[in-house]
Amino acid sequence: MRDKIDEIDVINRGGFRLARFWMLILLAAAAPKVFASQSVELIWSPSTSPDIVGYNIYYGNASGDYTNEVSVGNTTNLTVSGLANGTTYYFAARALNSSGLESSLTQTSYSVPGLAAIIGRPILLTNGIAVPITGAPGSIYIVQASTDLVNWVSLDTNISPLEFTDTNTSRYRQRFYRAVYF
Numbered sequence: 001m002r003d004k005i006d007e008i009d010v011i012n013r014g015g016f017r018l019a020r021f022w023m024l025i026l027l028a029a030a031a032p033k034v035f036a037s038q039s040v041e042l043i044w045s046p047s048t049s050p051d052i053v054g055y056n057i058y059y060g061n062a063s064g065d066y067t068n069e070v071s072v073g074n075t076t077n078l079t080v081s082g083l084a085n086g087t088t089y090y091f092a093a094r095a096l097n098s099s100g101l102e103s104s105l106t107q108t109s110y111s112v113p114g115l116a117a118i119i120g121r122p123i124l125l126t127n128g129i130a131v132p133i134t135g136a137p138g139s140i141y142i143v144q145a146s147t148d149l150v151n152w153v154s155l156d157t158n159i160s161p162l163e164f165t166d167t168n169t170s171r172y173r174q175r176f177y178r179a180v181y182f
Helices: none
Strands: 015-018 021-027 038-044 052-060 068-071 077-083 088-097 106-111 123-125 128-134 140-146 153-159 162-166 176-181
Touching: 038 088, 052 077, 077 088, 128 140, 140 162, 153 162
Parallel strands: none
Antiparallel strands: 015 021, 021 038, 038 077, 052 068, 052 088, 088 106, 123 128, 128 162, 140 153, 140 176
8 A cells, every 4th residue: 555654743732744744633522511521633634645535534542553443435534532631542544545545543642631630718727728629520630749840759649639638838938739530
């Protein structure tokens, strides 16, 4: 087959080049609902080979192990729905020629953002500070702290909703907190 996939360029936010055509992963929902599954839209430019009749898209949760295959015909986009929050998916594509031969496989990955947590108003205690954290009920979050908003230290892992108590606040002039979906 003439149109083989021989080059990968990872673009900011997860795109890749498939021998003379581009595939770009875009987040389909700007502000997903907390419990809703998410979607990505795959978009690419058509191959320049004259005998390409379609494209096959593969994806799954492990590199090289694709549990899903979608034949999209001669279209140049596909919306993949039902992606789980906080999960990394691996996408690959092959061009298909009129003889039924596929090009070599090229892969990229996309990590679906996790569920956002809401940090409540800190409560001053005699021995430190309590930080209420609300996220998706029953979801696991890692509480982290930083003194410079660059370097973060994990302090606790717990299930939402939770209230984290930091008794080391007197050691720092300032301290910032965040909760990361696990």
